[in-house]
Amino acid sequence: MSTKRQHYVPRVYMKAWETTVETIKEPAKKFQGVYVFNNSEIGDGANRNSVLWKPHLYTINFRYSFICQSCSKVKTQFVNMIYELLRNGFKQPIYGKYGYSIIKTKKSINKHFYEIPSWEFYYYDGNPARKTAIINQINALNCFILEDAFDAFLEQNWENIYKSFIQSVHNGTPVGIERNERIIPEKIANDMLAAFFIMLCRNPRFDAMGVYNIIKDNLLYPMLTSLCRAEKDPKETLENETAEALGYADELMTGIWYSELYKMFFKKKGGFYHNAVKQAFTGCQMILFEAYNNAGSFITSDNPAFEHRTVIERQNSSGMIFPLSPKYLIFIAKGDKGINIVDHRFADSDTIKHYNRIIARHKTDTLISVSKNIKEVM
Numbered sequence: 243m244s245t246k247r248q249h250y251v252p253r254v255y256m257k258a259w260e261t262t263v264e265t266i267k268e269p270a271k272k273f274q275g276v277y278v279f280n281n282s283e284i285g286d287g288a289n290r291n292s293v294l295w296k297p298h299l300y301t302i303n304f305r306y307s308f309i310c311q312s313c314s315k316v317k318t319q320f321v322n323m324i325y326e327l328l329r330n331g332f333k334q335p336i337y338g339k340y341g342y343s344i345i346k347t348k349k350s351i352n353k354h355f356y357e358i359p360s361w362e363f364y365y366y367d368g369n370p371a372r373k374t375a376i377i378n379q380i381n382a383l384n385c386f387i388l389e390d391a392f393d394a395f396l397e398q399n400w401e402n403i404y405k406s407f408i409q410s411v412h413n414g415t416p417v418g419i420e421r422n423e424r425i426i427p428e429k430i431a432n433d434m435l436a437a438f439f440i441m442l443c444r445n446p447r448f449d450a451m452g453v454y455n456i457i458k459d460n461l462l463y464p465m466l467t468s469l470c471r472a473e474k475d476p477k478e479t480l481e482n483e484t485a486e487a488l489g490y491a492d493e494l495m496t497g498i499w500y501s502e503l504y505k506m507f508f509k510k511k512g513g514f515y516h517n518a519v520k521q522a523f524t525g526c527q528m529i530l531f532e533a534y535n536n537a538g539s540f541i542t543s544d545n546p547a548f549e550h551r552t553v554i555e556r557q558n559s560s561g562m563i564f565p566l567s568p569k570y571l572i573f574i575a576k577g578d579k580g581i582n583i584v585d586h587r588f589a590d591s592d593t594i595k596h597y598n599r600i601i602a603r604h605k606t607d608t609l610i611s612v613s614k615n616i617k618e619v620m
Contacts (some may be wrong), residue, residue, distance in 0.1 A: 246301065248389055248595050250445050251294040251546055254400045258567035261540060261612045263287030274414045277434045279609040279616050299446060300388040304381050307495045311356070313504040327379055334365045336376065346523065389502065391507040396440055399433075406565055407434045411530050411584050422585050431582040432523060438564045438574065439518050441547035443506055447606050450502070450514045454495060526562075527577030531589040531597070532570055538594040538619050539568035539612050543605035552598050563600060566618055568612045571597055 256276055263275040265287045277285030278293055302309070302316055309315035325348050327335045338345035338361040340354045345361065354361070358380060363371040407430055414424030442448060449455050505513035526583045533539060552560040561575035571589070589597075598619050602609060613619050 246290075246386075246389075247295045247300040248297070248300055248301070249295040249298055251542075251544060252392075252397050252400060253290050254397050255441075255546070256290040256294070256542075256610060258404075259399075259610050259612050260290060263614070264533065273464050276300070277611050277614055278605055279611065283616050285376055285611060285616065287616045293610075296446065298384070300386075300392065300444075300500075301424070301504070302388065302500055304383045305493070306500060307355075309497045310503045311505070312501055313508075315508055316385050316387055317352070317355065319387060320383060321348050321355065323383045323385075324351050324358075326379060327383070328376075331379060331429075332371070332376075334367070336363050336365055336371050338399055341487075377605075388503050388507070391438075391503075392444065395507065396437060396444075396528055403430075403433045403437050405476065407607075408530075408570060411586050414586075417579075417583060422587055423579070423583050424586050426582050428582045429585065434528070434572070435522055435526075435574070435581060436519055438547050438562065438572070439515055439522075440506065441563075441564065442549075443503060443515055445545055445547070447545050448499065448502075454498070465579040522562075522574065523581050525576060525578070526574050527583060527585065528581065529573040529575070529585040529587055530570060531573065531587055531593065532596055533589050534591075537589065537591045540565045540571045540594060541568075541598045541601055541609055541611040541613075541616070541619055542606040543601055543610060545604050546601075547607050548550060548604045550604065563597065563604075565597075566602060573597075576577075582586065 253453075259276045260274055261276070263277055263285075264270070264272055264274050266284065268594050273287065273288045273289070275287045276293070278288045279285050286539040304320060307320060310320065317346075328338070338354070338358075340361050343350065343354060345351055345354055359377065361373075363373050363376050365371050407426075410426035410430045411424050414426045417425060466516040502513050502515065510516070531540075547562070547564045549562050550560060561573050564570060564572045564574070577583075602620065609616060611619060
């Protein structure tokens with residue numbers, strides 16, 4: 243399996259934090275990049291293409307084909323790949339057989355897709371083919387439909403979404419004299435709201451605002467642990483059984499995540515994304531914070547779009563937070579005026595540092611800034 247870099251924080255989004263940087267090892271060498279902080283006060287310069295990615299993060303390997311019942315386009319791609327593999331992937335064309343069914347066409351592969359482990363395989367001259375080698379090849383198939391969807395929507399459109407939103411707020415109609423709120427086109431507001439939730443859902447830390455952890459910890463993990471212990475091998479230790487159950491649970495949760503991302507792009511309703519956007523569109527409002535000149539800059543992280551719940555804070559900051567650039571940050575909270583009524587506020591140094599500290603608390607590992615010293619903006 244070749245390495246394929248898949249950025250969970252898009253490079254086009256990180257471009258806003260690009261500045262002249264230097265590395266810790268070679269401070270004399272200047273280049274265009276971002277400052278990266280991994281539990282450090284001094285940033286290390288890095289090319290934005292080289293950070294915040296994982297190999298094959300959105301790649302749907304064939305072992306996740308159990309999601310195909312609800313993800314028809316994924317199944318179609320796997321059917322096409324299996325058809326090509328059997329026809330052209332070996333020294334001679336191969337067909338499958340399941341019971342009395344001969345499997346040579348895409349239609350027959352689709353019909354018996356979920357019985358593939360029980361297929362027998364033959365060359366077209368009637369001689370049996372090596373089943374293990376063929377199944378291994380099928381299991382190695384990968385579907386890139388999710389990464390392609392991210393590229394087509396967010397990566398290609400982010401700069402336009404961002405610029406249109408900022409421009410619309412600056413030029414928006416005030417709701418009243420000496421009021422901060424601006425009326426902007428609903429489509430532009432909805433595009434930004436959708437971008438926030440796509441950024442939220444695409445992050446490997448995504449847990450549907452707590453739902454996934456409940457499913458995993460309270461349902462899947464106990465159930466699978468019990469099953470692993472019921473099939474107890476005398477040679478297996480309790481630690482190994484626990485690790486096995488956790489592995490199964492993680493694999494199922496990854497499949498659920500892939501299904502959610504699929505619904506986000508290829509279905510018009512259902513799932514976390516569509517329900518969250520619908521509720522936010524009718525029940526939330528946005529505040530756009532714009533940093534005063536020389537007041538500092540907003541940071542971002544490897545978890546750039548998140549929900550923040552205030553426990554005990556002097557300033558109530560419960561809501562959803564999304565830094566757009568070093569100069570702009572969106573705060574989304576409950577409101578009944580309409581998502582296209584945007585409160586435009588200017589942020590002084592204290593406000594910027596307040597939100598930067600919140601961003602830092604919600605990071606997984608990494609912060610991104612235009613400042614080399616993180617203390618300057620915290």
